[in-house]
Amino acid sequence: MKDILTAPCLVELVRTLTNMYDHGWDERNGGNVSVLLDESELADYLDLSAVIRTIPTGFEAPELEGQYFLVTGTGKYFKNVRYDPAKNLGILRLTDNGANAELLWGLSDGGSFTSEFPAHMMSHAARRTVDPGSRVIMHCHPANLLAMTFVHSLDEKAFTRRLWQMCSECIIVFPEGIGVLPWMLCGTNEIGLATAEKMKTTRLVVWAQHGIYGAGRDLDEAFGLIETAEKAAEVYMKIAHLPILHTIDDDGLRQLANRYGVKPRAEYLS
Ligand code: 2HA
Numbered sequence: 001m002k003d004i005l006t007a008p009c010l011v012e013l014v015r016t017l018t019n020m021y022d023h024g025w026d027e028r029n030g031g032n033v034s035v036l037l038d039e040s041e042l043a044d045y046l047d048l049s050a051v052i053r054t055i056p057t058g059f060e061a062p063e064l065e066g067q068y069f070l071v072t073g074t075g076k077y078f079k080n081v082r083y084d085p086a087k088n089l090g091i092l093r094l095t096d097n098g099a100n101a102e103l104l105w106g107l108s109d110g111g112s113f114t115s116e117f118p119a120h121m122m123s124h125a126a127r128r129t130v131d132p133g134s135r136v137i138m139h140c141h142p143a144n145l146l147a148m149t150f151v152h153s154l155d156e157k158a159f160t161r162r163l164w165q166m167c168s169e170c171i172i173v174f175p176e177g178i179g180v181l182p183w184m185l186c187g188t189n190e191i192g193l194a195t196a197e198k199m200k201t202t203r204l205v206v207w208a209q210h211g212i213y214g215a216g217r218d219l220d221e222a223f224g225l226i227e228t229a230e231k232a233a234e235v236y237m238k239i240a241h242l243p244i245l246h247t248i249d250d251d252g253l254r255q256l257a258n259r260y261g262v263k264p265r266a267e268y269l270s
C-alpha cells in the first residue's frame with residue numbers, strides 16, 4: 001500500500017483548506033468541505049474492507065449508497081489540517097441507504113464528520129441529479145458575503161443581479177445565479193434539505209448571517225465560485241454607502257454572456 005498522505009485527493013484537499021483559512025473564510029472551526037471520491041482513487045492507499053468504526057448519519061440518502069467521501073471533521077480548525085491530516089479529516093463510505101458512515105481512515109482522535117454532514121450529503125445528491133460530474137461541496141464564512149446579508153435584499157434575483165453588476169467576471173462564473181436562504185438553524189436536516197433544493201438550480205447558496213455553500217466538479221471550481229462571489233460582495237460593501245455613478249447595465253451583462261458563451265438565468269435580466 002502507498003502512503004495515504006501522498007494520495008492526490010488528500011494532498012489537494014489539505015492545500016485547499018489551508019488556502020481557505022488563509023483567505024479568512026474559516027475562523028476557528030468554521031467551514032467544512034466534502035469530496036466524493038472514486039474507489040479507484042483510494043484502492044492503492046487503503047484496505048477498503050477494513051472499517052475502523054461505523055458512525056450513524058441521522059438521515060437517509062439512498063442515491064449515495066456505497067459512495068466514498070473525504071470530509072473535514074467536526075470541531076476541527078482548517079488552520080491545523082496541514083499539520084495533522086489524519087486527526088482533522090476522514091474518509092468514509094456510506095452504507096444502509098446513507099444511514100451509516102463507515103470510517104476507513106482519519107478522525108484519529110475518535111471524532112466525527114462535520115456537523116454539516118446532512119447539508120453536504122443532501123447537496124451532493126441534488127447536484128448529481130443535474131450534473132453527474134459534481135464531486136465537491138464547500139462551506140465557509142467569507143466576511144463580505146455575510147455582511148451583505150445584513151444590508152441587502154435577500155431576494156435571489158436582486159442578490160444575484162447585485163453581484164453580477166459588481167465585476168464583469170461574475171455573470172461568466174455563475175450565470176445560473178446564486179441561491180439565498182434566510183437565517184436558519186445550522187447543522188440540521190432541515191437546512192440540509194433547503195440547501196439541497198436550491199442546489200438543483202445553482203452551485204452557490206448563501207446562508208444569511210452565516211456563510212455560503214459552493215459546489216463543483218473539483219475543489220478549484222467550488223473555491224473559484226466562492227472566491228468570485230466574495231470579491232463581488234467586497235466591492236459592494238465598499239461602495240454601498242456611496243453615490244453610485246456607473247454600473248454594468250443589462251445590455252452589458254448580456255454582451256458578457258454572449259462573448260463568453262454562458263446562459264444567464266433568463267428571468268434575471270430585463
Ligand atoms: O462549524 O461552519 O456551519 C462549522 C460550521 C458550521
Ligand code: ZN
Nearest residue numbers: 030031140211
Ligand atoms: Zn458554517
